[in-house]
Amino acid sequence: MxxxxxxxxxxxxxxxxxxxxxxxxxxxxxxxxxxxxxxxxxxxxxxxxxxxxxxRVPPKDRFDALFDNQSYELIDLPAVNQDPLKFRDTKRYTDRLKAARNNTGDEDAIKVAVGKIGGVNTVVAVQNFFFMGGSMGMAVGEGIIAGARHALKIKAPMIMMTASGGARMQEGILSLMQMPRTTVAVQMLRDAGLPYIVVLTDPTTGGVSASYAMLGDLHISEPGAMIGFAGQRVIEQTIREKLPDRFQTAEYLQEHGMVDMVIHRHEMPEKLGSVLAMLMSGSHRKKAAE
Structure with missing residues (x-):
């Protein structure tokens, strides 16, 4: 046998x-x-x-789809303290970072690049949901600030593509401090007359939606994206009421004035190119050049 x-x-x-x-x-x-x-x-x-x-889309694929002829340069981002609080839950924070870096090939949950969209020189920051849920820690804050500073330096508009579950709990108050810091960076762009456009992708929640994700001169979203602060179940338990259908979706927020446009991903480069050309013409361009 x-x-x-x-x-x-x-x-x-x-x-x-x-x-x-x-x-x-x-x-x-x-x-x-x-x-x-x-x-x-x-x-x-x-x-x-x-x-x-x-x-959901990794940053590299976002850049390849957005920039003209897939031509762009990544901006070097500042290094941050890897584990300022020596945090540990079921795993060490350093182990979680190592695993996320091995899985994605990225240093953290944000990448920033500069190139042309519709012929307009533009800085684009993309959050990576595949890196610890795109959570906002010090590295993400520094990345957005570095992108804003580069946009100011070359007098270019900035596009922020959000995808995050919110603040990174392993960095505690240091993570929450990125909310006011990035708000100041956005205000610097506004003072210089440079457009700041936010593209909301699935999901955009928590501290991210409570800061730089809702400070754009223009808010664009992809179809069906979930956008909000707290989750639907938490809200229903708090107010003890049933929420409407499609609550916190891009389409619902557009109907209620929180999102300006919902654009299909295939049409995003062309639409953004048109918007950028319009915003960087005339008085906007003149103010940015001063």
Whole structure:
């Protein structure tokens, strides 16, 4: 029996059973559940071809899609204290950072680049939700401030693409201090007459939505993005009322005046190019040049 078990059965199993499918070959849509070939899904900018659901996008793919001819330069961001509070929950904070860096290849939850969008020189900051939920810590704050300073230096508009669960709890009050610091950076752009445009992507919540995400001269969102401060369940338990359908979605916020435009991801570069050209013409350009 050992010959049949150890040799014949494995050979038959190898011939008759299909090979295992690699984990990264297919993507299952979070909205409709359809299976999509991973390469086609990425080529379609992480948008489901069946239901048009906009999934989350890494910073590199954001930059490649936005900048003219995929041409841009990354801006060097300041280094920050890695673990100022020596924080530990179920894991050490340093271990969480190491794991996130290994998984994403990025230093932290933000990247900033400069290039042309529709021919207009623009600074773009992108939050990476795949890095600890895009949480806002000191590195994110320093990244936004560095982006604003570079925009001031070259007299260019700045686009902030948000994707975050909120403040990074492992950095405590130091994380919350990034709210006023980034607010000051946005005000510096406004004083210089430089446009600050926010593109809200899924999700934008917590301290991020309570600071730089809602300070734009123009608020644009992708379809279906969840935008808010506290979660729907927490709000319902607090006010003891049932919230409306589509509450905290981009479309709901547009209907109630908190979002100016909801733009499909495929149309985002063209629309942003048009908006930037308009905002950087005439009086805006004149004030920025002073």
């Amino acid at each position: 050992s010959w049949l078990t150890n040799y014949v059965k494995p050979k038959l199993r190898k011939v008759l059973n299909p090979k295992e499918t690699p984990d990264n070959l297919w993507h299952k849509c979070k909205s409709c559940g359809q299976m999509i070939f991973q390469k086609e899904f990425i080529a379609n900018q992480y948008v489901c071809a069946h239901c048009d659901h906009h999934d």
